Amino acid sequence: MPGPITAINDFVVKFANVNGSGSASANEMFARAILRMGVPVSSRNIFPSNIQGLPTWYEVRVSGQGWLGRRGGVDLMVAMNPQTWDKDIASIDQGGYLFYDSSRPVPASKFRRDIHVVPMPLTEICNAAYSDPRQRQLFKNITYVGALAYLLGIDLAVLEQLIGEQYKGKDALIAPNRQALHTGHDYAREHLSELCGLKVEKLDAVGDRIFVNGNDAAGLGCVYGGATVAAWYPITPSTSVAEAFGKHCKKYRVDAEGHNKFAIVQSEDEISAIGTVIGAGWNGARAFTATSGPGISLMQEFLGLAYFAEIPAVIIDVQRGGPSTGMPTRTQQADLLACAYASHGDTKHVLLLPEDPREVFEFSAHAFDLAERLQTPVFVLEDLDIGMNEWLCEPFAWDDAHVYDRGKVMTAEELEAGKTFGRYLDVDGDAIPYRTLPGTHPTKGAFFTRGTSRDRYAKYSEEGSVYQDNMQRLLRKFDTAKSLVPAPVIQQAKEKASFGVIYFGSSSPAVREALVALEAQGIHLDTLRLRAFPFADAVADFVSSHQQIFLVEQNRDAQMRSLLSNECVIDPARFISILHYDGTPITARFIIDAIAARMIARQEEAAE
Amino acid sequence: MTYITKPKLRHPAIAVNKLGFTHRDYEGSVSTLCAGCGHDSISTAIIQACFELSIAPHRVAKLSGIGCSSKTPDYLLGQSHGFNSVHGRMPSVLTGANLANRELIYLGVSGDGDSASIGLGQFVHCIRRGVNMTYITENNGVYGLTKGQFSATADQGSKSKTGGVNADSPLDLASMALLVGASFVGRSFSGDKEQLVPLIMAAISHPGPAFIDVVSPCVAFNNHAGSTKAYDFVRDHNEAVNRLDIIEPRETISVSYAPGTSEEVQLHDGSVLRLAKLRQDYDPYDRAAALAYLHSHGASGELVTGLIYMDPGAGDMHANLNTVAQPLNTLSEKELCPGSAGLAGFNAARR
Numbered sequence: 013m014p015g016p017i018t019a020i021n022d023f024v025v026k027f028a029n030v031n032g033s034g035s036a037s038a039n040e041m042f043a044r045a046i047l048r049m050g051v052p053v054s055s056r057n058i059f060p061s062n063i064q065g066l067p068t069w070y071e072v073r074v075s076g077q078g079w080l081g082r083r084g085g086v087d088l089m090v091a092m093n094p095q096t097w098d099k100d101i102a103s104i105d106q107g108g109y110l111f112y113d114s115s116r117p118v119p120a121s122k123f124r125r126d127i128h129v130v131p132m133p134l135t136e137i138c139n140a141a142y143s144d145p146r147q148r149q150l151f152k153n154i155t156y157v158g159a160l161a162y163l164l165g166i167d168l169a170v171l172e173q174l175i176g177e178q179y180k181g182k183d184a185l186i187a188p189n190r191q192a193l194h195t196g197h198d199y200a201r202e203h204l205s206e207l208c209g210l211k212v213e214k215l216d217a218v219g220d221r222i223f224v225n226g227n228d229a230a231g232l233g234c235v236y237g238g239a240t241v242a243a244w245y246p247i248t249p250s251t252s253v254a255e256a257f258g259k260h261c262k263k264y265r266v267d268a269e270g271h272n273k274f275a276i277v278q279s280e281d282e283i284s285a286i287g288t289v290i291g292a293g294w295n296g297a298r299a300f301t302a303t304s305g306p307g308i309s310l311m312q313e314f315l316g317l318a319y320f321a322e323i324p325a326v327i328i329d330v331q332r333g334g335p336s337t338g339m340p341t342r343t344q345q346a347d348l349l350a351c352a353y354a355s356h357g358d359t360k361h362v363l364l365l366p367e368d369p370r371e372v373f374e375f376s377a378h379a380f381d382l383a384e385r386l387q388t389p390v391f392v393l394e395d396l397d398i399g400m401n402e403w404l405c406e407p408f409a410w411d412d413a414h415v416y417d418r419g420k421v422m423t424a425e426e427l428e429a430g431k432t433f434g435r436y437l438d439v440d441g442d443a444i445p446y447r448t449l450p451g452t453h454p455t456k457g458a459f460f461t462r463g464t465s466r467d468r469y470a471k472y473s474e475e476g477s478v479y480q481d482n483m484q485r486l487l488r489k490f491d492t493a494k495s496l497v498p499a500p501v502i503q504q505a506k507e508k509a510s511f512g513v514i515y516f517g518s519s520s521p522a523v524r525e526a527l528v529a530l531e532a533q534g535i536h537l538d539t540l541r542l543r544a545f546p547f548a549d550a551v552a553d554f555v556s557s558h559q560q561i562f563l564v565e566q567n568r569d570a571q572m573r574s575l576l577s578n579e580c581v582i583d584p585a586r587f588i589s590i591l592h593y594d595g596t597p598i599t600a601r602f603i604i605d606a607i608a609a610r611m612i613a614r615q616e617e618a619a620e
Numbered sequence: 621m622t623y624i625t626k627p628k629l630r631h632p633a634i635a636v637n638k639l640g641f642t643h644r645d646y647e648g649s650v651s652t653l654c655a656g657c658g659h660d661s662i663s664t665a666i667i668q669a670c671f672e673l674s675i676a677p678h679r680v681a682k683l684s685g686i687g688c689s690s691k692t693p694d695y696l697l698g699q700s701h702g703f704n705s706v707h708g709r710m711p712s713v714l715t716g717a718n719l720a721n722r723e724l725i726y727l728g729v730s731g732d733g734d735s736a737s738i739g740l741g742q743f744v745h746c747i748r749r750g751v752n753m754t755y756i757t758e759n760n761g762v763y764g765l766t767k768g769q770f771s772a773t774a775d776q777g778s779k780s781k782t783g784g785v786n787a788d789s790p791l792d793l794a795s796m797a798l799l800v801g802a803s804f805v806g807r808s809f810s811g812d813k814e815q816l817v818p819l820i821m822a823a824i825s826h827p828g829p830a831f832i833d834v835v836s837p838c839v840a841f842n843n844h845a846g847s848t849k850a851y852d853f854v855r856d857h858n859e860a861v862n863r864l865d866i867i868e869p870r871e872t873i874s875v876s877y878a879p880g881t882s883e884e885v886q887l888h889d890g891s892v893l894r895l896a897k898l899r900q901d902y903d904p905y906d907r908a909a910a911l912a913y914l915h916s917h918g919a920s921g922e923l924v925t926g927l928i929y930m931d932p933g934a935g936d937m938h939a940n941l942n943t944v945a946q947p948l949n950t951l952s953e954k955e956l957c958p959g960s961a962g963l964a965g966f967n968a969a970r971r
Contacts, residue, residue: 047971222970232966238956240948241719243712264958271944273955275719280745284712287705287742291716294703295681295724296949299716313706407967410960416953449949450681450701450717451724458678460694462704472694 014107016128018209021051021076023087025160025210028100030093032064038153039070040402041174042160046074047223047404048170050215054080054521056401056597061248061340067096076215080404081522084599088210090156097122109208111160130207132159132199141195151192158196163208168197222407226398227302229369230328231256232408233376233392234300235264238416239326241299243277243288245307248340249396250330253302254278282307286314286325293324294461296421296449298380300326305334305347308354315389316355317463319486322436322445324383324419327351328376328392330399333595342595343396345517346567351391352545352575358483360490362390362497363545367520370405371543372398375498377410384419386493387447395566397518397597420446427456435459435470436482443488490546497544500551505536511611512558514551514587516542516572518597519564525600526607535611537562545575552580555587562607563587566598638674646671648698652691658810658836658851659689659758663696665813666727666756669820670697672866673887675725681717682727685710685739688765689731689758689836697727708739711746711755715937718751721947722938725824726753733763736772736791743793744800747829752936754823755831757793758810760838761849768841779846794928795914797831798907803934804830805910807925809854810837815925818864818893822927825887828934835923854923861902861913862926865894885930895927904929 017023025042029035036057043055054073060066073083088109091100104110106126112118114131123129134156138148154175161168172190179185230253234242244254258276265273279285285301292299303311308329318325331347333339354361362382364375375392383390420440422433427448433456436445445468448457459470465479466472473479515523520541527537540554555561555576565572570589577584590606592598634642646667651660670680677699684690686707693702705713714728735743735757747755761774768781772791779785794807804826808816816834823830835854837843843850848857864885881900885893895904903909910929917924944951 220967220971222967224970236957236962238951238953240951240956241716243716264962265956267944270942272942273944273948273951275938275941275943275948277715277719277749277941279712280741283709284715284742284745287709287712288716288719290705291683291703291713291718292720292949293716294713295717295720297716297720299720314709317706408963410957410963412959414953416957448701449721451679451721454676454678455699458699458701460702460704463706464704 014126016109016209017087017105017107019087020211020213021074021215023074023210024083024085025072025074025088025090026086026100026103027070027090028093028096029068029070030095031059031062031066031068033153034150035068035092035153036070037178038157039072041171041178042157042166043072043402044174044223045161045166045170046072046212047218048174049167049212050218051076051212052078052080052217052404054082054404056082056397058596059341067093074212076217078217079521079525079600081525082597082599084601088208090160092156101127109210111156111163128207130163130204132156132204137195137199141192151188154189154192155196158193159200159204161193162197162200163204163210165211165213168193218404220407221404223402223404224369225252225400225402226366226369226372226394227252227330227400228256229373229408230302230376230392230394230399231258232260233373234326234328235260236373236410237298237326237377237380239298239300239380240273241275241277241289241292241297242301243279243285243299244301244303245279245282245285247282247304247307249332249400250302250304250307250328252400253328253330282310283314286311286327289325290314290318290323293318293383298324298326298384300328300380302328302330304330304332305338305350306336308347308350312355315361316357316359318389319355319359319361320357320463321461322387322447323461324387325389326376326379326383326392327389328394331393331395339595341396343518343597344566344593344595345393345395345519346571346593347393348567348571348575351393360546362386362388362493364390364392364498365516365543365545366392366394366398367517367541368398368405369403370408373408378498381417382493382496385417385444385496386489387419387444388489393517395518420444422446422448422452422457424453427453433457434468436466436485437468438485438488442492443485444492494546494548497546499548500543500554501541502550502554503539505538506531507536509536509538510559511562512538512540512554513562513564513607514540514542514554514572514576515564519566522598522600522603523564526603529600529604530607533608535608537607542572545579547576547579551576552582555580555582561587562590564590564598564603566592568593637671639676641671641674641677643667643671645699646677646697648696649694651695653688654840656839657688658760658838659692660695661810661813662756662758662816662834662836663692665816665820667696668813668817669824672817673821673824675824679723680725680727682729683710683714683717684729685731685734687731687734687763688838689729690734692758693727693729708734708737709742710734711739711742711751714753715746715749715751718753718937719943720949722752722943723947726751727824728753728755730755730757732757732759732761732771732773732793736793740772740791744796747797747802747831748800750801750803750935750937750940751829752827752938753829754820754826755829756820757833758836759793759833759849760836760842761847762838762842764838764841775848778848779844781841781844792914792918794831794833795911797833798911798914798929801829802831802929803828803931805928806830806832807923807928808832808834809858809923809925810834811851811855812858812925815860815863818866819927821866821887822864822885822893822930826930826934828931828936857921857923859917859922859924860926861899861924861928862904863896863898864927865896867892867894898926905931
């Protein structure tokens with residue numbers, strides 16, 4: 013039998029619960045307590061498309077070194093769900109720990125010989141302490157948090173403080189929760205001491221970072237970016253973007269008389285939502301919708317209209333597992349092509365690819381400047397991992413000197429002064445035309461917006477040369493976008509590297525961790541993190557200056573490889589795809605294994 | 621369509637409205653629809669209504685979907701911004717435009733294909749939502765641009781030009797609008813300008829979702845015997861429940877009605893419309909009764925026209941959303957962005 017795992021500030025705790033049982037807030041409190049001790053954590057919810065009764069897991073990675081990607085493996089399983097017992101037991105690393113409710117006897121055959129059990133009669137303890145069935149259930153969660161605090165050495169005072177903060181305003185709940193916390197802690201001290209080799213020790217490795225989820229960040233980013241109109245249709249995992257926007261608006265956007273400087277419409281479907289966004293954008297308001305893959309499919313026709321008629325719009329797409337309904341509560345980066353080339357005909361759309369909630373905040377706000385400057389839809393591509401999990405990231409910052417870029421809108425004064433207005437006329441050589449807003453001038457600047465082909469002065473035309481002239485300008489406009497979108501982040505390896513890695517979005521923390529581990533194995537790789545489409549010229553340069561590129565994505569079909577090959581005219585064979593698409597967030601272990609295996613094989617080939 | 625452009629000469633004695641605009645200032649491009657198309661008469665009626673109401677043309681935003689009817693906003697109000705959007709989706713685009721700037725007048729022009737089939741969902745939902753607009757469907761019972769297929773408003777048993785008989789039940793947009801909460805519902809006939817112009821004026825002045833279903837014969841594909849949307853058929857079956865007349869504020873009332881048979885409707889520019897009852901049993905302020913009336917009279921083959929329903933105290937979407945009076949599209953970072961100060965609390969709460 014392997015010895016028990018011992019680790020300080022470097023382990024994974026996984027909670028197996030039943031959804032709707034009130035475990036989520038207790039588990040999050042557990043993670044926050046470790047953060048408050050100055051030790052970085054990353055947490056991930058693995059939940060079903062269901063409200064009550066199905067299995068749900070919460071994974072907390074404790075990493076004194078600050079690795080924030082999903083690690084994989086489990087050192088301590090908190091098994092609170094009999095439905096998933098077998099799978100949960102099987103997922104524990106050798107020498108790991110099983111914390112379980114021992115109120116009812118579990119047959120010996122249900123355990124593994126190579127793990128260490130930490131039994132606690134939770135149900136029995138709670139049944140004795142409470143008579144109300146709901147309380148028995150709810151306090152069970154906080155009771156096991158108390159026991160874990162003892163086992164792992166988490167400061168009880170920190171947990172007590174967190175309880176105080178969480179139930180502020182519902183003060184009657186504070187004392188009983190603290191009581192339950194102590195009950196668990198006391199039991200563990202009396203009965204479970206020396207059973208667990210995993211420990212949390214105070215560190216100073218968190219700094220002023222914040223623990224926040226991407227959808228909260230997106231909602232706030234839209235407030236900061238000046239969105240006044242939101243139209244949306246509920247869909248997992250994007251629903252909380254619109255809800256966060258509403259919550260932040262209530263705080264920041266109500267005037268002294270109690271009137272709202274925002275409008276939120278819950279539309280009848282995603283088609284209507286994007287239609288409302290386009291109508292508002294056409295009429296000069298900053299507007300957005302939040303959706304996920306199926307919504308993107310529904311919005312295609314309107315997105316083509318916005319591209320062709322050149323109307324600003326912002327779409328926050330929180331990607332989930334596709335195709336079809338797919339895996340609605342699992343993560344993927346599988347909407348890249350559906351967004352980049354949304355709609356029939358020749359189209360291209362601007363995509364922003366944030367790596368964490370902080371970039372989600374920045375990019376969401378920036379998206380409105382880009383959309384109005386470029387007069388086109390701009391997508392912010394989150395995924396479920398960023399959107400619905402709490403990430404440890406740098407605190408959000410805002411430059412108070414920033415003035416919104418409202419783009420080229422011709423004013424009544426300019427029209428009056430006789431400035432030439434042609435809605436689709438390229439005056440400045442950047443292929444971005446001027447627009448006018450409805451109601452601007454009594455006799456000048458009115459035009460008819462349409463999805464049909466038209467000339468530079470917005471007059472209907474199916475003349476081939478007129479159509480091509482416009483389509484070519486749209487291409488040039490997309491070229492202009494290259495210099496406006498967030499630039500890629502390039503990092504050179506410590507030693508000269510002939511191989512590179514390209515990655516983007518939520519893969520970032522896992523890739524960073526993998527690179528350090530690979531470097532320790534003598535594998536040096538330059539990296540480029542994509543932050544937007546269209547691709548800056550630096551991307552093609554990076555590819556051509558390396559023998560081959562590992563391209564990390566979370567989808568089956570290597571969609572980013574298609575996009576890069578197509579747009580930068582690169583031989584797809586130059587890319588080695590590392591694809592993770594089972595719906596769980598990609599791990600450093602997965603990336604290390606995939607890259608190391610190929611690099612070692614190459615070295616052997618070279619040696620032969 | 622005609623290729624003859626009108627001369628720009630202006631007769632010195634041509635009538636001008638309160639803003640000094642002539643009728644010509646409300647016109648648009650030359651229509652490309654078939655000669656005799658009912659839709660062109662509706663465009664003329666819209667032009668007339670805007671002229672009579674002395675609306676500054678550029679303060680109107682005209683939106684449409686796809687189809688013959690949806691082309692018509694190009695043929696009226698040339699100084700207004702227009703938006704020919706996608707099929708059946710004009711209501712959502714209009715909703716967004718209205719949210720962005722509550723101060724403009726929103727005119728939605730659609731057809732029976734656009735609103736009763738592909739766009740039925742958006743049609744009912746924008747009315748439900750209380751969008752302040754004038755929504756006109758130019759209803760001819762056929763798909764014109766694709767050459768004569770039945771639309772969802774074609775009556776059961778009516779015949780197509782090629783002899784096919786429509787087996788499906790018709791959808792009545794006026795009833796539907798009533799059902800989902802329109803605070804103004806009218807129905808008219810493209811060939812009855814006297815009835816249509818005041819109805820459009822009242823709809824534009826109405827401060828909530830106003831819907832007018834206008835039967836508008838398609839001369840190319842639905843104007844034959846056996847069609848219930850043909851000129852002759854509609855003239856024979858048109859049953860007006862009331863009549864709106866325009867009264868200039870200082871004009872002496874020359875027409876006299878029997879007591880209790882007429883009342884006045886105030887419009888936004890101060891002028892009034894007189895509502896004359898043609899059917900004594902008809903009450904346009906009773907939604908449930910109006911619905912029942914449409915249903916029973918429709919069943920007997922009558923086309924009930926006139927002001928079907930009005931709630932003079934109607935509110936709109938902006939009131940429901942409690943938005944500021946200033947148009948949202950005029951707010952800048954000063955009013956909208958909480959700045960770095962706003963982030964301090966946000967960050968602190970997440971540590």
